[in-house]
Amino acid sequence: MNSRQNQLQAFDRLLTIMDELRSQCPWDKKQTMESLRHLTIEETYELGDAILDNDLDEVKKELGDVLLHIVFYAKIGSETDDFDIADVANGICEKLINRHPHIYGDVKVENEEEVKQNWENIKLKEGKNSVLEGVPKSLPALVKANRIQDKVAGVGFDWEKPEQVWEKVEEELSELHEEVKDGDKSKIEDEFGDVLFSMVNYARFLDINPENALERTNKKFIKRFQYLEAKSKEIGKSLKEMTLAEMDVFWEEAKRL
Known part of the structure; x- marks a missing residue:
């Protein structure tokens, strides 16, 4: 694993590249928070897919894409003097410290459930009207x-x-x-x-x-149905030409794979 110094250098490198892209690249210069929004949602779903597939190399790549978007939003925020990446990082640091009094204060907790209850109660004290x-x-x-x-x-x-x-x-x-x-x-x-x-x-x-449970079932169904499609091609029949009994034979085969 990289040292903390190397980690900070890598983050600084990303911030520098973001500055350069924003000032020199026609596409990057044109982007707004609104134009990035749907891309961010897409990247988040791709990260979710990689996690469900347990593809750690892909998780690493998708995390990079999500991190880029975070840096991009912060860069846009800095251009209007509303916030920059330091404000973003410090904001989440303060929130984490405030919401973990059992770590940074004198509150005692027995288990995870008590941590979650404290978290929601603290948010209400912060001014939220509803959990x-x-x-x-x-x-x-x-x-x-x-x-x-x-x-x-x-x-x-x-x-x-x-x-x-x-x-x-x-x-x-x-x-x-x-x-x-x-x-x-x-x-x-x-x-x-x-x-x-x-x-x-x-x-x-x-x-x-x-x-996660439903998505695993989706993936399982897709895999089995595509096996069925492949087998139908092998025997020279379209699915519409096959009886349910014929399809069921291949479906049961797919379940055993």
Whole structure:
């Protein structure tokens, strides 16, 4: 691993390159925070993919892309004298110190849950009106549901046992089943949402990230379906020409790979 001096030199090198690109490159000179926003979101998802694939070399590369964006935003902020990279770094340092009184103060904690509860209580003391203010509106719904539940649990609004949560899942499934029989699409959608929300809550009690779980299933399905597509080409048939029984043979083969 690199020494702290080498790490700081590498960061200084990145800041210098950013200065040069911003002043000399036509594309970099043209960028704004708004124009970078969608690219930053894309880079973050690419980092997430690399993490799920456990591709550490790719994680390193994607972290570099995300770091570049952080430096880019700070550079733009410095041009209007609003903030620079030092303000960004010092801001997060102060936040971390303030929100870890068990490390930088005299508060005692017994476990991770107490740390999370202190974190949310401190944020309320900082002037937030709701523990849910920190949940971005633009988060995908599944991720947002997990963050909402995590936030409210931090201030004690939570179930006590996994069994209670599973009972809630079963209750919501039963209500969904009844609405499906009645056929009211609006009510079906409401109940379907309640089922998903309760399943996300259950995942929390199982110490499973629901977004990661669903994405793993997505990847698994894609891999198996593409195997099926490849096999259909080998036998000279399109998927539309194959029976479900024929497709199922290759699907079972894919599951064993």
